[in-house]
Amino acid sequence: MYIIAGLGNPGSKYEKTRHNMGFRVIDLLAEKYHIDMNMKKHKAVCGTGVIEGRKVMLLKPQTFMNLSGESIREAVDFYKIDPETELIVIYDDISLAPGNLRIRKKGSAGGHNGMKNIILHLGTQVFSRIRVGVGEKPAGWDLADYVLGGFSKEDEALVKEACEHAAEAAAEILTDGPDKAMNDFN
Template sequence: MYVIVGLGNPGNKYERTRHNVGFIAIDLIAAKHGIKVNKLKFKALVGEGFIGNEKVLLVKPQTFMNLSGESLREICKFYKVKNEEIFVLYDDIDLDVGRLRIRKKGSSGTHNGMKSIIYSLGFDDFPRFRIGVSKPQNGQDLASFVLSKFRDDEIKDISRAIDSSVEAVEVAIKEGIEKSMNLFNI
């Protein structure tokens, strides 16, 4: 079983923001594979289904970004999944809008949601799908930047990156993370 976690913040005011690209990706995976992500369990909205022949649990933590690890810790404890079967999709300010970077393991960088997950799980060797949202410009505050919506001129690139993240997850499940990295690290 794979646990596929998209990071974001709950609530209408955060929809379609840079910080919620993980939630957007989970919604696309759910729609594509007919999975309803509507059960509130483990401090998250979850939905079970299949991608190919593999069972998956789609997860949107409802703890707000900085406490995402609380939700994932409960899920991992309950389902006893292997590290390599935990996929986390999230925004990355160190990548330009439209870039996708897949890694098998690594640090949290500057991302508080990832810091929470690594701290709560006690390990960092799980695949992550980093979706580029760019850095703030002209001295803009980081928090207000990641909570802002994409500019019109960025919509095409971010849509492409999110679509690619969905395909990358599918390839990683069906053919392995190495294959996904080779095809989708752009």
């Protein structure tokens, strides 16, 4: 069993915001692989199915971004998975231009509060992650206002394509490992 967790904030008012890239990628995976996201457990909306021959749980924590680790830790413990090899976390990154992806097997939170909470709850920085670029906040903007804001029409087109590539990268991590996905998508 693998867990693919997409980070975001619950509720329709956050749906199209920069902070919800993880949720958007999970929705794409669920649609492409016909996985019903109809379960509510592990403080998340989730669904189980098969992606490229691998059994997966798709997870959208409902704890709000800054407490994402609570949900992911609960699911990791319940399914007894090894985060280093069986967990993929997908989230937004303001240090990447809109539409860019960055895949890593480990690393720090890089200032992302959702990732800080996940690392705290898991006790490790070693797990696969896919970062979807949303662009740097403009000078003078409050960070929270920026990440909870929407995209321009031009950036939305870039981000939509990046989410599709992130979904492809997640499937490739399952089949060929993170190194191959890093070579293909970074």
